Amino acid sequence: MQLSIVIPLLNEEESLKELYGWIAEVMQSNHFLFEVIFIDDGSSDHSWNVIQELSTQNKNVKGIRFHRNFGKSQALHAGFKEATGEVVITMDADLQDNPEEIPELYELVSKNDFDIVSGWKKKRYDSFLSKNLPSKLFNWAARRTSGVQLHDFNCGLKAFKNEVIKTIEVSGEMHRYIPVLAKNAGYQKIGEKVVRHQARKYGSTKFGIERFINGFLDLVTIWFVTKFGKRPMHLFGALGVLMFFIGFSFSIYLGIDKLFLNPTGRLITDRPQFYIALASMIIGTQLFLAGFLGEIMIRFKKATENYKISETLNT
Known part of the structure; x- marks a missing residue:
């Protein structure tokens, strides 16, 4: 298996079929062997019904359903356990991440020998005050504290070697800091790629300003864990x-x-x-x-x- 695409989601029933169709089209045009792993993080809409339908029609679609909402980090943890591809791609389910970026991300990891390649949404279609400005401040603080020089820690579109996601332990709210966790585990080849960001097509964002507050608190945690976690x-x-x-x-x-x-x-x-x-x-x-x-x-x-x-x- 060349690619595992891990997609955590919460109440995204409207976008799932379109997203899978888009992914499948890109994968088939590039002759990739792939699997798509949807992790339903306690959705209250019909997201799980859509995933069931997709898995019945396509055997390369896997579904994991949480008993309730446990958070994105736990969803990624469950998806990483199930992933079998030599390269693992993570992306969001809201159609704001572009599947056409996947072939180049795959090439950077498989051919250029990067351990991780993180997406950078250089041009964003989000509110400046509610998302863009807090995100810039958060990313600046994350770079200074962690030493990992990425512009966009929050970008959901990332590519990993399989051994990386099998080694690191994603828990709590640490999904933002997977590159930092990987660096602490000894994976030093961390790259970045500018990716296209698209305006949300269906529904509304599931994250508010509190995610940046939590992000800074998690940043303090990971700083402590990095420096003193083992001593x-x-x-x-x-x-x-x-x-x-x-x-x-x-x-x-x-x-x-x-x-x-x-x-x-x-x-x-x-x-x-x-x-x-x-x-x-x-x-x-x-x-x-x-x-x-x-x-x-x-x-x-x-x-x-x-x-x-x-x-x-x-x-």
């Missing part, structure tokens, strides 16, 4: 030792002052330095224990799937 003691332990040292220094100062310099002065417990010392040592101990527990949890961590599949088709 939490290096952060929490260092901070804990620093705080404990500050508290202990205040304690030594108060002891020396009371015993030798000012024995008839105020009680130690009446001085603000006493509470600074006490709080610092308590916080330092807690931070050190947090790092210690983090190290233990990493060593006993087991991969878990935080979604539930209710139905599959042709899998």
Whole structure:
């Protein structure tokens, strides 16, 4: 199998047949062996009925249906597990990603030996204030924090070597940062291709401004995981030792002052330095224990799937 096309979706019944027909036309004109994996992320419309119909008519269509809405990252995780193609393409189901970009993405991965090629929607058909401007700010912050020099982390159209998507673990809301996760796993050849973006034809976007807020929070998470995910003691332990040292220094100062310099002065417990010392040592101990527990949890961590599949088709 040359290509697996993984498409997560939520309430996109109107676009699915047109999207599959467009993909099939492009694949057949380029003589590709391909499969299309639709992941229905808890749609409340008739999306699953359309996928059932497509899978009955075309054996290269696979369907995965979640019990409820679990999120795009979990949908991609399930699709990646099922993908068998040597190159895996991800794209959105709303017809804003152009399937005619797929052959060139495939060539860049299979012939140019890129691990990942990410799409860049250089010209967008979205509202400037609600989507374009926040997206530019988000991408700038992501580049500075992660070190991965992509212009468009949010673009759903990406191409991967199969071994990349089988190696990385996409969870939470980390679908935006798959290239960063891949880089952290040792895949350094990450490219970018300008792709055509199209105005939404049916329905309305499922994402609001909150996705950028969540994106920045996830960015902080992935920064932490990148730097300290495998060695939490290096952060929490260092901070804990620093705080404990500050508290202990205040304690030594108060002891020396009371015993030798000012024995008839105020009680130690009446001085603000006493509470600074006490709080610092308590916080330092807690931070050190947090790092210690983090190290233990990493060593006993087991991969878990935080979604539930209710139905599959042709899998």
